[in-house]
Amino acid sequence: MTIDSAVQRKIMGQFATGVTVVSTQLKNGETWGMTANAVTSLSLDPPLVLLAVVRDSQSHRQFSEENCFALNILAADQQQLSDRFAYAGPKDFSGLEVTSATTGAPILKGVLGWVDCRIKEILPGGDHDIFIGEIVAGESGEGEPLLFFGGKYASINLNPSE
């Protein structure tokens, strides 16, 4: 049986995820970002993460050409950042406060955590490719996460008694 893609999307939408902005610095000094939730921690030794990227997207070309990316883990109040980097075309960092990670990738102010990675391998995954990144730097913060669930943004209440 081949599952209908709308059905697959609906089923897998029940799997709640966080939301990241994947960033990199281009050779011309410009910055690039893409909203992504197909992200997971893969290995501790060596320290690896996994990111699935649509094969025929501009982001695929930019991350693979630079051979690195950073995952910015968004906080509950950063939904506008997710929306801002979820569309095809030029990625606009204007007006955003950023710092620069080891690879030069921009790290957005106020994120819950970030990891900066060099790409170790790119594996085929249907209409996506799987980017395996080796973590070269990272930091965690505190706060509540932005979630994606059932095709919509969601949040969790960490203090249900309040």
Ligand SMILES: Cc1cc2nc3c(=O)[nH]c(=O)nc-3n(C[C@H](O)[C@H](O)[C@H](O)COP(=O)(O)O)c2cc1C
């Ligand atoms: C919540 C959310 C999660 C997304 N996750 C991914 C993802 O994991 N991988 C991906 O390739 N695109 C993902 N997208 C879509 C990309 O953000 C979007 O297609 C991309 O920015 C298109 O730009 P480009 O064609 O210029 O690369 C996601 C979008 C949203 C709103």
